[in-house]
Amino acid sequence: MTVDKWQILRLNLDSGNVRSERVPERWQRLGGRALTSAVVAELVPPQCDPLGESNVLVLATGLLAGSGASSSTRLSLGAKSPLTGGIKESNVGGQAGYALTRLGVRCLIIEGSMPAGWCVVRLGPNGIALNDAQDLIGLDVYQTVAELRHRHGPGAAVLAIGPAGEIGLSAANIGVSDVDGIPARHAGRGGLGAVMGGKRVKAIVIDPSDSKPPQPANKKGLSAAVRRFAQALWSHPVTGESLPTFGTSGLINAINARGGLPTRNFRSGSFENAAQISGAALHDLILRRGGKPTHRCMPGCVVRCSNVLPDEGGEELTRGLEYESIALLGANCGIGDLDIIAKLNRRCDELGLDTIEIGVALGVAMEAGIADFGDAEAAAALLEEIGVGTPLGRTLGHGAAAVGRMFRHPRVPVVRGQAMAAYDPRALKGTGVTFATSPMGADHTAGNALPGSTLPDGTEPDPCQAEGQVMLSRYLQHLAAVFDLLGLCWFTRGPILGDHSLVTDLLEAQHGGRWSFEELFDLAQQTLDTEIAFNRDAGVTAVNDLPRFFRTEPLPPGNYTFDVPVEELASTLAGSESQAS
Amino acid sequence: MTVDKWQILRLNLDSGNVRSERVPERWQRLGGRALTSAVVAELVPPQCDPLGESNVLVLATGLLAGSGASSSTRLSLGAKSPLTGGIKESNVGGQAGYALTRLGVRCLIIEGSMPAGWCVVRLGPNGIALNDAQDLIGLDVYQTVAELRHRHGPGAAVLAIGPAGEIGLSAANIGVSDVDGIPARHAGRGGLGAVMGGKRVKAIVIDPSDSKPPQPANKKGLSAAVRRFAQALWSHPVTGESLPTFGTSGLINAINARGGLPTRNFRSGSFENAAQISGAALHDLILRRGGKPTHRCMPGCVVRCSNVLPDEGGEELTRGLEYESIALLGANCGIGDLDIIAKLNRRCDELGLDTIEIGVALGVAMEAGIADFGDAEAAAALLEEIGVGTPLGRTLGHGAAAVGRMFRHPRVPVVRGQAMAAYDPRALKGTGVTFATSPMGADHTAGNALPGSTLPDGTEPDPCQAEGQVMLSRYLQHLAAVFDLLGLCWFTRGPILGDHSLVTDLLEAQHGGRWSFEELFDLAQQTLDTEIAFNRDAGVTAVNDLPRFFRTEPLPPGNYTFDVPVEELASTLAGSESQAS
Secondary structure, three states, X not given: OOHHHOEEEEEEOOOOOEEEEEOOHHHOOOOHHHHHHHHHHHXXXXXXXXXXXXXXXXXXXXXXXXOOOOOOOOEEEEEEOOOOOOEEXXXXXXXXXXXHHHOXXXXXXXXXXXXXXXXXXXXXXXXXXXXXXXXXXXXXXXXXXXXXXXHHOOOOEEEEOOHHHHOOOOOEOEEEOOOOOOOOEEEOHHHHHHHHHHOOEEEEEEOOOOOOOOOOOOHHHHHHHHHHHHHHHHHOHHHHHHHHHHHHHHHHHXXXXXXXXXXXXXXXXXXXXXXXHOHHHHHHHHHHOOOEEEEOOOOOOOOOOEEEEEOOOOOEEEEOOOHHHHHHHHHHHOOOOHHHHHHHHHHHHHHOEOHHHHHHHHHHHHHOOOOOOOOHHHHHHHHHHHHHOOHHHHHHHOOHHHHHHHXXXXXXXXXXXXXXXXXXXXXXXXXXXXXXXOOOOOOHHHOOOOOOOOOOOOOOOOOOOOOOHHHHHHHHHHHHHHHHHHOOOHHHHHHHHHOOHHHHHHHHHHHOOOOOHHHHHXXXXXXXXXXXXXXXXXXXXXXXXXXXXXXXXXXXXXXXXXXXXXXXXXXXXXXXXXXXX | OOHHHXXXXXXXXXXXXXXXXXXXXXXXXXXXXXXXXXXXXXXXXXXXXXXXXXXXXXXXXXOOOOOOOOXXXXXXXXXXXXXXXXXXXXXXXXOHHHHHHHOOEEEEEEEOOXXXXXXXXXXXXXXXXXXXXXXXXXXXXXHHHHHHXXXXXXXXXEEEOOHHHHOOOOOEOEEEOOOOXXXXXXXXXXXXXXXXXXXXXXEEEEOOOOOOOOOOOXXXXXXXXXXXXXXXXXXXXXHXXXXXXXXXXXXXXXXXXXXXXXXXXXOEOOOOOHHHHOHHHHHHHHHHOOOEEEEOOOOOOOOOOEEEEEOOXXXXXXXXXXHHHHHHHHHHHOOOOHHHHHHHHHHHHHHOEOHHHHHHHHHHHHHOOOOOOOOHHHHHHHHHXXXXXXXXXXXXHOOHXXXXXXXXXXXXXXXXXXXXXXXXXXXXXXXXXXXXXXXXXXXXXXXXXXXXXXOOOOOOXXXXXXXXXXXXHHHHHHHHHHHHHHOOOHHHHHHHHHOOHHHHHXXXXXXXXXXXXXXHHHHHHHHHHHXXXXXXXXXXXXXXXXXXXXXXXXXXXXXXXXXXXXXXXXXXXXXXXXXXX
């Protein structure tokens, strides 16, 4: 093992002190989410104010960062979440993970909060500097990142919050610059932008110039493993063909056909205008306007599932327009026009708001009578209210649960305070189990049981039936935690599930020693245990279930209810034996 | 013991079924808060939605109800609180406890929620009827009670919610008719009005005509004990003189002089216009206008600490204007005019809002820049926003913590989500310990260490010093729970602390058997244990402390901070040995 070359940086904002240390023994086989969760559990009082100085904001790359493998520099951000009140990890593509890797930094821990004023944390080969950020306050995420790249050069990776994070809204995200320096990638979920705002950090600039990542244990072996992995991705139908063509928006038609596309605040699983907002429609629109239907979000990714969408005049309208955003800002609000959805998406990105949380919050607000479903102008106006911080805007910006509380609306699709991603759990029951039981709240990235998901033994539970879903969710939650600790994009799982050595060869060549997929599952279990224990101590509800209406209200057109027994749900993440096979 | 004559009524709103049963063995020596907390702990899933059908609303009289003793028919209302997320008891004077007593009902348990529409629960000698309440929806508390007394006769006691309870605001209270049938008494704290609204119960009418309470064990002995207790109250300086003259508003000058009167969102403990809103000023104003400076809130009370304040034209402006309301709607909002405070108080009573929670919420909102301190017109307009349910109004109506969350204001004087009553814990540290540790949240009725409070051994900790305050709060929290289980007004404690037999004679004559004050303390401990266990299971924060600013920000003019060590706070309610002596 040579991972002890990696550094941990601890920045204390109260004092301005920075400590650099080698990754300690107990964390050496941890990366990404496994590391952020370990750090949060060790440093954060579970009962603290998530926006106060006792919370920490942790950035960590995964174990495969620095390997040069495709899609391996996702960056995990961890903290206690203002949305769930529990532990949170949100991971993101873009340049930041790569830039940290180039500095040899496995983990940056930001503690305390600025005693006065706002700062930009600037991290480079010579360490950390805190720059005054007063002149950036009020700027949106796009403006902030543009200004900081102007100041620090186009090679700088930037993480930034917008007005939403500045005023501490629970749906605030952290925007991260992509390969072109545009902040269209996001640590979206859990309100981590508000945590950063609570520390009075407007942005983090990572300047990797002149730096080198730690050397691998076996340079030649690593090159071969990296090549083999890229080949496997290219030749897999998902990563080689469908994702590079349609991106994640290809799911619109698939999930709509399954009757699981959240439509008008989860009233229906099928949207009559799905074809107009589908992956094919988006692909055509992008091509017609001379945009980029395929685009990598992070350096070295061969999957390239992102996109750049221009407007009718050829000006860039938005980029990184994902299935989740299209489904929730679109179908869930009754909006069936890609241009409108793209504008809402862009505005969320500028304001620094999670499109999932906001799409669901808008759906709840619309059903509660604040605006009509399908009223695009009202939706846009509501986003502006968030931006200027009116009482209604702040409520929306605090997320779907806050809207539900304010209006005492009975149908609020959240778990542990966090909005569901764009999969109705009545038609996609494995994902429903994940929503109900994940320590992350209703988060698809914690273990999404898309149609076609199989257990290690090859059985494929029917997404519409309760049978087998607890086992499937358990497996996928562990698997997702494995990818999160590797820093590897979840989309690369296709070839890996067919050949675990794609990953273990990379690990062994990079870090030395022996690695097995079983060990990774053990680390995943350890991570889940850590997270569940933190949540228990934080007083986050122990009930593992979905809001009641999912059990009582049949979802058209399939008319399924969520019928996985509660007692089975309780067992989903119980025990600590590995589920790998 | 003959308490088994008392009945428990269980009303299930889902089915409309009513079950009447004798008080079961395990609850026979419980009354008031001890009984509501036992029932809530037994019937309510700790993690349930407080406004959902799984919560219950429990009404219980105390052990001395039916004795005929002065001040002994306070009614306890219990439920899981939407404000604290934990167990809550709020007790109230007025007619309702007396009316229930006349029916021989110790406890009414309302379960489930109306399947459709709203109801009035009508309780009389012939049992329970559910009347349609659709025509009452939108009426304020005063209007609702007037209409129901018109329908059911002036002898009916009425509990009702206003618009705040209907729309489920967390600061919604339950108004209760006083001896004149005016709903100026309130089960104020914890949002129990929202729980009632969640069940779609607009009002509860209790008609005791033709009914008789259960017979006492020793009628003659009881008469003598009742007379002796009344004599003791008359001859005590507090209950015989100061309370009947100034009511609770006499505290304004006393607490202001101590530097503990919350002023402008707890920025200062002294209000420059305290003299204008003092008990003496109120007394003079009432006399000048021909009102009632002394008035009983419940039948048979000899203390008569309430009041009726007319306006300049002689029309009734408000009644039951208490210290808490004057301090928090007044000084805490920078308002030094009794007429304005009286109008705000009346409007809160009409809308069905807790004046404590709203006074603190307005203070936070003012400090957050929503209105200027002292701007009475703005305060009145904000109350109207609550009434019509604008986004800002709903936020205020959800209480101080909700306002703090929305505006991310750092100075929010709440514990466990509930606003502090009108005692700054930096100058009144024993009450601060109670705020920090009571399972009820920051509630002065859970154990208020007013200046002059003594431990059973006669020592009198200095309110401004940390020493002895944990022990004092512990003693007072147990003592308050004793009064709450007896159904006895806390204001009668003066003579009782000098002679416990005033209470035990009443209990023995009424219920038979032997009673000791020590046993009552054991029951109090049992109640506190039950409440703490419920809160733990509900995931209510286990941290026993005040918001940080009370520890860091000196309070003028005394410049005290709250300095009772956190580790001592944790022990306040630990253990289960009786503290009686």
